[in-house]
Amino acid sequence: MSFLKTQIKGNYVIGDSDAVSSLYESGGFGRLRDDSLQLRFVEAAYLLSRGKISVLKNGAELDFDAFIQFAAQQEEFFELKYIVYKDLKERGYYVQSSATDFRVYPRGGKPGKGSAKSYVYVRSERMPILLSELLGLINEAQNVRKQFILAVVDEESDITFYDVKRADAVGRFEGGMSAPYPAEAEKETPVKAVLFKERVILADQETADLLYNRAFFGKKMDDERLLLSLPEALYLAESGVLELYEMDGKKLSNEAFSENAARIDSEFLKKYVIYKELKEKGFVPKTGFKFGTHFRVYRKVESLDKIPHSEFLLNAVSPEYEFKLPATSGAIRLANSVRKRMIYAADLGGRREYVEFERIKM
Numbered sequence: 001m002s003f004l005k006t007q008i009k010g011n012y013v014i015g016d017s018d019a020v021s022s023l024y025e026s027g028g029f030g031r032l033r034d035d036s037l038q039l040r041f042v043e044a045a046y047l048l049s050r051g052k053i054s055v056l057k058n059g060a061e062l063d064f065d066a067f068i069q070f071a072a073q074q075e076e077f078f079e080l081k082y083i084v085y086k087d088l089k090e091r092g093y094y095v096q097s098s099a100t101d102f103r104v105y106p107r108g109g110k111p112g113k114g115s116a117k118s119y120v121y122v123r124s125e126r127m128p129i130l131l132s133e134l135l136g137l138i139n140e141a142q143n144v145r146k147q148f149i150l151a152v153v154d155e156e157s158d159i160t161f162y163d164v165k166r167a168d169a170v171g172r173f174e175g176g177m178s179a180p181y182p183a184e185a186e187k188e189t190p191v192k193a194v195l196f197k198e199r200v201i202l203a204d205q206e207t208a209d210l211l212y213n214r215a216f217f218g219k220k221m222d223d224e225r226l227l228l229s230l231p232e233a234l235y236l237a238e239s240g241v242l243e244l245y246e247m248d249g250k251k252l253s254n255e256a257f258s259e260n261a262a263r264i265d266s267e268f269l270k271k272y273v274i275y276k277e278l279k280e281k282g283f284v285p286k287t288g289f290k291f292g293t294h295f296r297v298y299r300k301v302e303s304l305d306k307i308p309h310s311e312f313l314l315n316a317v318s319p320e321y322e323f324k325l326p327a328t329s330g331a332i333r334l335a336n337s338v339r340k341r342m343i344y345a346a347d348l349g350g351r352r353e354y355v356e357f358e359r360i361k362m
Helices: 017-026 042-048 066-075 077-090 131-143 207-214 230-238 254-264 268-280 325-337
Strands: 003-011 011-016 032-033 036-039 052-056 060-062 095-096 103-106 118-124 149-155 159-166 193-194 200-202 224-227 242-245 284-287 295-298 312-317 340-348 352-361
Touching: 003 017, 011 017, 011 052, 017 032, 032 200, 036 042, 036 103, 042 052, 042 066, 042 077, 052 325, 060 066, 066 077, 077 095, 077 103, 077 118, 077 159, 118 131, 131 149, 131 159, 131 352, 193 230, 193 295, 200 207, 200 230, 200 242, 207 224, 224 230, 230 254, 230 268, 254 268, 268 284, 268 295, 268 312, 268 340, 268 352, 312 325, 325 340, 325 352
Parallel strands: 003 052, 118 149, 193 242, 312 340
Antiparallel strands: 003 011, 011 036, 032 036, 052 060, 095 103, 103 118, 149 159, 159 352, 193 200, 200 224, 284 295, 295 312, 340 352
16 A cells, blocks of 8 residues: 655654645645645544554654554643544544644535634543633634534543533523513512521512512412522512511611521522522523522523423532533533533623533534
8 A cells, every 4th residue: 555655743744745635635634834734643643544644753654553652742632632533534524633622624614615613622521621711712712603612532432522602602691581570579668578597488478479470489388478599589689679587587688698698508699699690681590409500590481380491500600610521411411301401600700601511413
């Protein structure tokens, strides 16, 4: 068999003009540099494994095993990238190695004949990823209108692909409620509600019925009383619908209630910021405990006689949050299995970020 001869130069494998016509023009491999072809190590490994090229290092030819051992010493996580590159090529995609690991072209497209559709970033299941790092990668893809895909390689070298994007990247991230609560719930004097150990009880039947039946706040304790979660109670107090009290009759300021709530639930403060914004965007957030998340979120609830399925599950996270991929994978799989989207939300001070994960097939 006739091999195209290439040689290692620095961090690339270089082919001559014959390689340009044979590999770049026909197969979309590498990048053109003057009259030569510049291949990344994963591209060269793939071509070497298929007998398309030979690779020389200081005049000596390397077989496949020797080459990938060399490449793995030069490029961090080379073997992970090769696993993903090989998989994508075998699925029929044109793939270019790049700073974001890979650029993947849509079916029917290839380098020199159109633009890439997706950026693919490779990660081991053992490697956590910071929210800040993920947002940077999403920004990089979004700025050039590319889809951002996270390719996670597990213990057994299987690959799971995730489409990762801002939840409002397509369309408007808005709920369908015209108001967060019925206007009739606002009275000249706010209604009294009492903080017990872990929740708030509202004993005014008229207000309880309005909040529960028309805005899906809380859960009825009986015909007269409404049990409210901590975020619901604070939101209604800040809106002037409720006044909050302790069980001994002492009035609680909103600040004091918030401090108490943070002692009851160590995640209350970060959850509440997101809860409040979701309400203001017209959504109906409720506890996501049964799904192992902070919230399950409805776009609109028109009637309690026929409550729709919630649209997405949401976890509120800190700006320093680190995605541990096995746990993240479990959350995404559960959300997808119940036909919901999985979103992570963070308060970054001047803005909120909503990052959505969706498991996809390539």
